[in-house]
Amino acid sequence: MREWLGTAARLVTGAVWIWAGLIKLPHPEQSVLAVRAYELLPGDTATPVGHLLPPLEIAVGLLLVLGLLTRFGGVLSALLFVAFIIGIASVWARGINIDCGCFGGGGYDPDAASKYPFEIARDAALLLASAYVAWQGRTRLALDDLIFPRRHPERVEPDVQAEP
Protein backbone atom coordinates (compact mmCIF):
# COMPACT_ATOMS: atom_id res chain seq x y z
CA MET A 1 0.00 0.00 0.00
CA ARG A 2 2.76 2.40 0.96
CA GLU A 3 4.59 1.54 -2.23
CA TRP A 4 1.53 2.46 -4.28
CA LEU A 5 1.22 5.74 -2.39
CA GLY A 6 4.87 6.38 -3.18
CA THR A 7 4.16 5.69 -6.86
CA ALA A 8 1.29 8.21 -6.85
CA ALA A 9 3.48 10.81 -5.10
CA ARG A 10 6.35 10.46 -7.54
CA LEU A 11 4.09 10.46 -10.62
CA VAL A 12 2.32 13.66 -9.57
CA THR A 13 5.52 15.45 -8.50
CA GLY A 14 7.48 14.24 -11.51
CA ALA A 15 4.74 15.30 -13.94
CA VAL A 16 4.67 18.78 -12.38
CA TRP A 17 8.46 19.08 -12.79
CA ILE A 18 8.43 17.96 -16.42
CA TRP A 19 5.54 20.28 -17.22
CA ALA A 20 7.19 23.26 -15.47
CA GLY A 21 10.51 22.58 -17.18
CA LEU A 22 9.05 22.14 -20.67
CA ILE A 23 7.06 25.39 -20.48
CA LYS A 24 10.21 27.31 -19.59
CA LEU A 25 12.59 25.52 -21.94
CA PRO A 26 11.80 27.49 -25.14
CA HIS A 27 12.35 30.90 -23.49
CA PRO A 28 15.76 31.13 -21.82
CA GLU A 29 15.69 34.95 -21.59
CA GLN A 30 12.33 34.82 -19.86
CA SER A 31 13.63 32.21 -17.44
CA VAL A 32 16.62 34.41 -16.61
CA LEU A 33 14.34 37.41 -16.04
CA ALA A 34 12.13 35.33 -13.73
CA VAL A 35 15.15 34.31 -11.65
CA ARG A 36 16.55 37.84 -11.64
CA ALA A 37 13.21 39.23 -10.42
CA TYR A 38 13.75 37.48 -7.07
CA GLU A 39 16.71 39.82 -6.47
CA LEU A 40 18.47 37.10 -4.50
CA LEU A 41 21.43 35.99 -6.59
CA PRO A 42 24.63 38.07 -6.58
CA GLY A 43 26.16 39.61 -9.68
CA ASP A 44 25.07 37.97 -12.88
CA THR A 45 24.51 34.44 -11.51
CA ALA A 46 20.83 34.80 -12.41
CA THR A 47 21.81 34.12 -16.03
CA PRO A 48 23.37 30.65 -15.58
CA VAL A 49 20.75 29.70 -12.97
CA GLY A 50 17.97 30.76 -15.34
CA HIS A 51 19.52 28.63 -18.07
CA LEU A 52 20.06 25.65 -15.75
CA LEU A 53 16.72 25.39 -13.98
CA PRO A 54 14.46 24.20 -16.83
CA PRO A 55 16.63 21.21 -17.88
CA LEU A 56 17.27 20.39 -14.21
CA GLU A 57 13.54 20.33 -13.55
CA ILE A 58 12.95 18.06 -16.53
CA ALA A 59 15.71 15.68 -15.41
CA VAL A 60 14.34 15.45 -11.86
CA GLY A 61 10.85 14.95 -13.28
CA LEU A 62 12.06 12.12 -15.50
CA LEU A 63 13.75 10.34 -12.56
CA LEU A 64 10.52 10.55 -10.58
CA VAL A 65 8.11 9.58 -13.35
CA LEU A 66 10.26 6.65 -14.49
CA GLY A 67 11.05 5.63 -10.91
CA LEU A 68 14.78 5.64 -11.59
CA LEU A 69 17.06 6.21 -8.58
CA THR A 70 13.80 7.07 -6.85
CA ARG A 71 15.24 7.98 -3.48
CA PHE A 72 17.85 10.28 -5.03
CA GLY A 73 15.18 11.88 -7.25
CA GLY A 74 12.94 12.47 -4.23
CA VAL A 75 15.76 14.13 -2.28
CA LEU A 76 16.69 16.35 -5.24
CA SER A 77 13.05 17.31 -5.79
CA ALA A 78 12.57 18.09 -2.09
CA LEU A 79 15.69 20.29 -2.04
CA LEU A 80 14.48 22.22 -5.08
CA PHE A 81 11.09 22.79 -3.47
CA VAL A 82 12.75 24.03 -0.28
CA ALA A 83 14.74 26.51 -2.38
CA PHE A 84 11.61 27.68 -4.23
CA ILE A 85 9.62 28.08 -1.03
CA ILE A 86 12.44 30.15 0.48
CA GLY A 87 12.51 32.25 -2.70
CA ILE A 88 8.78 32.95 -2.72
CA ALA A 89 8.66 33.59 1.04
CA SER A 90 11.58 35.97 0.69
CA VAL A 91 10.03 38.11 -2.07
CA TRP A 92 6.76 38.11 -0.14
CA ALA A 93 8.53 39.28 3.02
CA ARG A 94 10.44 41.96 1.10
CA GLY A 95 7.24 43.26 -0.49
CA ILE A 96 8.43 42.49 -4.03
CA ASN A 97 5.48 41.73 -6.30
CA ILE A 98 6.53 39.22 -8.93
CA ASP A 99 5.08 36.31 -10.79
CA CYS A 100 6.86 33.30 -9.25
CA GLY A 101 7.88 32.19 -12.73
CA CYS A 102 7.12 28.63 -11.68
CA PHE A 103 5.40 27.75 -14.94
CA GLY A 104 6.89 30.30 -17.30
CA GLY A 105 6.19 34.00 -16.96
CA GLY A 106 8.02 35.86 -14.24
CA GLY A 107 8.72 39.47 -13.50
CA TYR A 108 6.43 42.14 -12.13
CA ASP A 109 2.86 41.17 -11.27
CA PRO A 110 0.68 43.64 -9.36
CA ASP A 111 -1.53 40.84 -7.94
CA ALA A 112 1.42 38.75 -6.81
CA ALA A 113 0.94 39.20 -3.05
CA SER A 114 -2.47 37.52 -3.19
CA LYS A 115 -0.98 34.52 -5.03
CA TYR A 116 1.99 33.88 -2.74
CA PRO A 117 0.06 31.90 -0.08
CA PHE A 118 -1.31 29.48 -2.67
CA GLU A 119 2.07 29.11 -4.38
CA ILE A 120 3.79 28.35 -1.08
CA ALA A 121 1.06 25.90 -0.11
CA ARG A 122 1.35 24.14 -3.48
CA ASP A 123 5.13 23.89 -3.23
CA ALA A 124 4.87 22.70 0.38
CA ALA A 125 2.46 19.92 -0.65
CA LEU A 126 4.83 18.87 -3.44
CA LEU A 127 7.74 19.07 -0.97
CA LEU A 128 5.88 16.66 1.31
CA ALA A 129 5.21 14.31 -1.60
CA SER A 130 8.90 14.44 -2.58
CA ALA A 131 10.00 13.78 0.99
CA TYR A 132 7.62 10.81 1.13
CA VAL A 133 9.12 9.40 -2.08
CA ALA A 134 12.64 9.90 -0.69
CA TRP A 135 11.71 8.20 2.58
CA GLN A 136 9.83 5.33 0.93
CA GLY A 137 12.52 4.70 -1.69
CA ARG A 138 10.94 1.60 -3.17
CA THR A 139 7.71 2.19 -5.08
CA ARG A 140 5.58 0.23 -7.49
CA LEU A 141 5.91 0.38 -11.29
CA ALA A 142 9.43 1.78 -10.96
CA LEU A 143 12.31 1.13 -13.37
CA ASP A 144 14.42 0.76 -10.23
CA ASP A 145 12.97 -2.79 -10.09
CA LEU A 146 15.07 -3.62 -13.15
CA ILE A 147 18.27 -2.28 -11.63
CA PHE A 148 17.66 -3.64 -8.14
CA PRO A 149 15.46 -6.74 -8.61
CA ARG A 150 13.09 -7.45 -5.76
CA ARG A 151 14.03 -10.60 -3.84
CA HIS A 152 11.03 -12.79 -3.19
CA PRO A 153 11.42 -14.59 0.11
CA GLU A 154 10.01 -17.87 -1.25
CA ARG A 155 12.54 -17.94 -4.07
CA VAL A 156 15.81 -17.16 -2.33
CA GLU A 157 18.75 -18.29 -4.47
CA PRO A 158 16.76 -21.03 -6.23
CA ASP A 159 19.81 -22.24 -8.21
CA VAL A 160 21.70 -23.01 -5.00
CA GLN A 161 18.89 -25.25 -3.83
CA ALA A 162 19.06 -27.11 -7.10
CA GLU A 163 22.51 -28.32 -6.21
CA PRO A 164 22.41 -31.78 -4.67
Next chain:
Amino acid sequence: MSKQNREQRAERAAALVEERRRKERRRQVLSVVGVVLAMVLIIAGGFLINSLRDSSDDTAAAAEAPGSEHGLTIGEASAPHKVVIYEDFICPFCGELEKRTHSELEQLAADGKVQVEYRPFVLLSRIGPYSEAATEAFGITLEQSGDDVALALHDALYADQPSEEGPFPSEDDIADVMTEAGVSDETVQAYLDGDGEQWADDATQAAEDTGVSSTPTIILDGEPFTDGADVDQLAQNLLAAVG
Protein backbone atom coordinates in the same frame (compact mmCIF):
# COMPACT_ATOMS: atom_id res chain seq x y z
CA MET B 1 30.45 -40.06 -2.98
CA SER B 2 33.54 -39.31 -0.96
CA LYS B 3 33.68 -36.54 1.61
CA GLN B 4 36.38 -34.78 -0.39
CA ASN B 5 34.23 -34.82 -3.48
CA ARG B 6 31.31 -33.25 -1.60
CA GLU B 7 33.50 -30.49 -0.26
CA GLN B 8 34.79 -29.73 -3.72
CA ARG B 9 31.25 -29.50 -5.05
CA ALA B 10 30.23 -27.19 -2.20
CA GLU B 11 33.20 -24.97 -2.88
CA ARG B 12 32.42 -24.82 -6.54
CA ALA B 13 28.81 -23.94 -5.76
CA ALA B 14 29.90 -21.20 -3.37
CA ALA B 15 32.28 -19.81 -5.98
CA LEU B 16 29.47 -19.83 -8.53
CA VAL B 17 27.16 -17.92 -6.20
CA GLU B 18 29.92 -15.47 -5.43
CA GLU B 19 30.59 -14.94 -9.14
CA ARG B 20 26.88 -14.41 -9.76
CA ARG B 21 26.71 -11.83 -6.96
CA ARG B 22 29.73 -10.03 -8.31
CA LYS B 23 28.23 -9.84 -11.78
CA GLU B 24 24.91 -8.65 -10.40
CA ARG B 25 26.66 -5.98 -8.35
CA ARG B 26 28.60 -4.86 -11.40
CA ARG B 27 25.39 -4.63 -13.44
CA GLN B 28 23.76 -2.50 -10.76
CA VAL B 29 26.69 -0.12 -10.49
CA LEU B 30 26.85 0.24 -14.27
CA SER B 31 23.10 0.89 -14.44
CA VAL B 32 23.28 3.58 -11.78
CA VAL B 33 26.27 5.18 -13.48
CA GLY B 34 24.36 5.06 -16.77
CA VAL B 35 21.30 6.76 -15.31
CA VAL B 36 23.43 9.43 -13.63
CA LEU B 37 25.32 10.03 -16.88
CA ALA B 38 22.04 10.37 -18.79
CA MET B 39 20.84 12.90 -16.18
CA VAL B 40 24.06 14.89 -16.45
CA LEU B 41 23.77 14.82 -20.25
CA ILE B 42 20.19 16.11 -20.18
CA ILE B 43 21.03 18.87 -17.70
CA ALA B 44 24.32 19.91 -19.28
CA GLY B 45 22.87 19.69 -22.79
CA GLY B 46 19.81 21.72 -21.85
CA PHE B 47 21.97 24.27 -20.09
CA LEU B 48 24.25 24.62 -23.09
CA ILE B 49 21.38 24.92 -25.56
CA ASN B 50 19.66 27.49 -23.35
CA SER B 51 22.86 29.51 -23.10
CA LEU B 52 23.27 29.46 -26.86
CA ARG B 53 19.65 30.27 -27.55
CA ASP B 54 19.47 33.16 -25.09
CA SER B 55 19.16 36.11 -27.42
CA SER B 56 20.41 38.79 -24.98
CA ASP B 57 23.84 38.83 -26.60
CA ASP B 58 22.32 39.07 -30.08
CA THR B 59 20.12 41.93 -28.91
CA ALA B 60 23.10 43.79 -27.52
CA ALA B 61 25.07 43.14 -30.70
CA ALA B 62 22.16 44.29 -32.86
CA ALA B 63 21.58 47.48 -30.88
CA GLU B 64 22.89 50.63 -32.50
CA ALA B 65 25.70 52.45 -30.72
CA PRO B 66 24.83 55.73 -28.98
CA GLY B 67 23.88 58.46 -31.42
CA SER B 68 20.83 56.84 -33.00
CA GLU B 69 17.77 58.84 -34.00
CA HIS B 70 15.61 56.92 -31.53
CA GLY B 71 17.08 58.30 -28.37
CA LEU B 72 18.83 61.07 -26.55
CA THR B 73 22.61 60.91 -26.57
CA ILE B 74 24.75 62.69 -24.01
CA GLY B 75 28.53 62.83 -23.92
CA GLU B 76 31.15 62.70 -26.65
CA ALA B 77 31.57 59.91 -29.18
CA SER B 78 35.26 59.81 -28.19
CA ALA B 79 34.38 58.64 -24.66
CA PRO B 80 35.95 55.24 -23.79
CA HIS B 81 32.63 53.68 -22.75
CA LYS B 82 29.29 53.58 -24.54
CA VAL B 83 26.07 52.88 -22.70
CA VAL B 84 22.65 52.41 -24.25
CA ILE B 85 19.67 52.23 -21.91
CA TYR B 86 16.38 51.01 -23.32
CA GLU B 87 13.68 52.14 -20.95
CA ASP B 88 9.98 52.70 -20.55
CA PHE B 89 8.65 55.76 -18.73
CA ILE B 90 6.21 53.67 -16.66
CA CYS B 91 8.61 50.81 -15.78
CA PRO B 92 9.34 51.12 -12.03
CA PHE B 93 12.69 49.36 -12.29
CA CYS B 94 13.73 51.97 -14.89
CA GLY B 95 12.59 54.71 -12.52
CA GLU B 96 14.72 53.23 -9.72
CA LEU B 97 17.70 52.95 -12.05
CA GLU B 98 17.26 56.56 -13.22
CA LYS B 99 17.07 57.78 -9.61
CA ARG B 100 20.38 56.10 -8.83
CA THR B 101 22.26 56.91 -12.02
CA HIS B 102 20.97 59.86 -14.00
CA SER B 103 22.92 62.68 -12.36
CA GLU B 104 26.04 60.50 -12.02
CA LEU B 105 25.89 59.43 -15.67
CA GLU B 106 25.35 63.02 -16.76
CA GLN B 107 28.44 64.04 -14.77
CA LEU B 108 30.50 61.17 -16.18
CA ALA B 109 29.33 62.08 -19.68
CA ALA B 110 30.30 65.71 -19.12
CA ASP B 111 33.73 64.50 -17.94
CA GLY B 112 34.19 62.63 -21.20
CA LYS B 113 34.21 59.20 -19.54
CA VAL B 114 31.09 57.80 -21.09
CA GLN B 115 28.63 58.39 -23.89
CA VAL B 116 25.08 57.47 -22.94
CA GLU B 117 22.00 57.13 -25.06
CA TYR B 118 18.62 56.97 -23.37
CA ARG B 119 16.32 55.11 -25.68
CA PRO B 120 12.75 55.28 -24.36
CA PHE B 121 10.12 53.21 -26.11
CA VAL B 122 6.65 51.86 -25.46
CA LEU B 123 6.92 48.40 -23.91
CA LEU B 124 4.26 48.45 -21.21
CA SER B 125 1.27 49.69 -23.19
CA ARG B 126 -0.81 47.01 -21.44
CA ILE B 127 -0.52 49.00 -18.21
CA GLY B 128 -2.29 52.01 -19.73
CA PRO B 129 -1.79 54.90 -22.12
CA TYR B 130 0.83 56.66 -19.97
CA SER B 131 3.86 54.89 -21.45
CA GLU B 132 2.83 55.94 -24.97
CA ALA B 133 1.89 59.49 -23.90
CA ALA B 134 5.18 60.11 -22.07
CA THR B 135 7.22 58.66 -24.93
CA GLU B 136 5.42 60.94 -27.41
CA ALA B 137 6.12 63.97 -25.20
CA PHE B 138 9.78 63.03 -25.01
CA GLY B 139 10.01 62.36 -28.75
CA ILE B 140 8.49 65.63 -29.92
CA THR B 141 10.66 67.53 -27.43
CA LEU B 142 13.80 65.82 -28.68
CA GLU B 143 12.85 66.64 -32.28
CA GLN B 144 11.83 70.24 -31.76
CA SER B 145 13.55 71.56 -28.64
CA GLY B 146 16.91 69.88 -28.68
CA ASP B 147 18.93 67.60 -26.42
CA ASP B 148 19.25 69.79 -23.32
CA VAL B 149 15.51 70.34 -22.96
CA ALA B 150 14.82 66.70 -23.80
CA LEU B 151 17.23 65.63 -21.04
CA ALA B 152 15.49 67.93 -18.56
CA LEU B 153 12.11 66.47 -19.56
CA HIS B 154 13.45 62.90 -19.39
CA ASP B 155 14.69 63.49 -15.84
CA ALA B 156 11.46 65.29 -14.86
CA LEU B 157 9.26 62.47 -16.18
CA TYR B 158 11.21 59.92 -14.15
CA ALA B 159 11.28 62.14 -11.07
CA ASP B 160 7.48 62.27 -11.22
CA GLN B 161 6.96 58.66 -12.29
CA PRO B 162 3.45 57.40 -11.51
CA SER B 163 2.96 53.98 -9.95
CA GLU B 164 2.19 51.08 -12.27
CA GLU B 165 -1.17 50.82 -10.54
CA GLY B 166 -2.03 54.41 -11.40
CA PRO B 167 -3.50 56.97 -11.18
CA PHE B 168 -1.84 58.07 -14.40
CA PRO B 169 -1.17 61.70 -15.34
CA SER B 170 -3.34 62.96 -18.19
CA GLU B 171 -1.91 64.47 -21.36
CA ASP B 172 -2.55 67.90 -19.84
CA ASP B 173 -0.55 66.89 -16.75
CA ILE B 174 2.29 65.76 -19.00
CA ALA B 175 2.06 69.06 -20.88
CA ASP B 176 2.54 70.87 -17.56
CA VAL B 177 5.63 68.80 -16.82
CA MET B 178 6.93 69.72 -20.28
CA THR B 179 6.43 73.43 -19.69
CA GLU B 180 8.18 73.22 -16.34
CA ALA B 181 11.10 71.41 -17.96
CA GLY B 182 11.49 74.33 -20.35
CA VAL B 183 9.75 72.96 -23.44
CA SER B 184 8.42 75.74 -25.69
CA ASP B 185 4.68 76.37 -25.93
CA GLU B 186 4.66 75.42 -29.63
CA THR B 187 6.20 72.04 -28.89
CA VAL B 188 3.77 71.43 -26.04
CA GLN B 189 0.94 72.26 -28.44
CA ALA B 190 2.43 69.94 -31.06
CA TYR B 191 2.48 67.20 -28.40
CA LEU B 192 -1.18 67.82 -27.55
CA ASP B 193 -1.93 67.64 -31.29
CA GLY B 194 -0.41 64.18 -31.38
CA ASP B 195 2.73 65.09 -33.34
CA GLY B 196 4.93 62.92 -31.11
CA GLU B 197 3.19 59.74 -32.15
CA GLN B 198 5.39 59.03 -35.14
CA TRP B 199 8.59 59.29 -33.10
CA ALA B 200 7.20 56.99 -30.38
CA ASP B 201 6.06 54.42 -32.95
CA ASP B 202 9.41 54.50 -34.74
CA ALA B 203 11.38 54.19 -31.50
CA THR B 204 9.21 51.28 -30.37
CA GLN B 205 9.52 49.56 -33.73
CA ALA B 206 13.30 50.01 -33.66
CA ALA B 207 13.52 48.53 -30.15
CA GLU B 208 11.36 45.57 -31.14
CA ASP B 209 13.39 44.99 -34.30
CA THR B 210 16.52 44.95 -32.16
CA GLY B 211 14.91 42.31 -29.95
CA VAL B 212 14.56 44.31 -26.75
CA SER B 213 11.83 42.60 -24.74
CA SER B 214 12.28 43.97 -21.23
CA THR B 215 13.22 47.23 -19.57
CA PRO B 216 15.59 48.47 -18.51
CA THR B 217 17.88 46.80 -21.02
CA ILE B 218 21.38 48.15 -20.51
CA ILE B 219 24.04 47.67 -23.14
CA LEU B 220 27.58 48.52 -22.13
CA ASP B 221 30.14 48.60 -24.95
CA GLY B 222 28.05 46.23 -27.06
CA GLU B 223 27.45 43.67 -24.31
CA PRO B 224 24.31 43.18 -22.22
CA PHE B 225 24.92 44.56 -18.73
CA THR B 226 23.07 42.63 -16.02
CA ASP B 227 25.58 42.59 -13.18
CA GLY B 228 23.65 43.01 -9.93
CA ALA B 229 21.16 41.14 -7.76
CA ASP B 230 18.92 44.20 -7.50
CA VAL B 231 18.64 47.65 -8.99
CA ASP B 232 20.90 49.14 -6.30
CA GLN B 233 23.80 46.87 -7.19
CA LEU B 234 23.06 47.15 -10.88
CA ALA B 235 23.30 50.94 -10.67
CA GLN B 236 26.46 50.83 -8.54
CA ASN B 237 28.16 48.30 -10.79
CA LEU B 238 27.24 50.25 -13.92
CA LEU B 239 28.65 53.48 -12.52
CA ALA B 240 31.77 51.62 -11.35
CA ALA B 241 32.21 50.05 -14.79
CA VAL B 242 32.20 53.37 -16.65
CA GLY B 243 33.60 55.67 -13.94
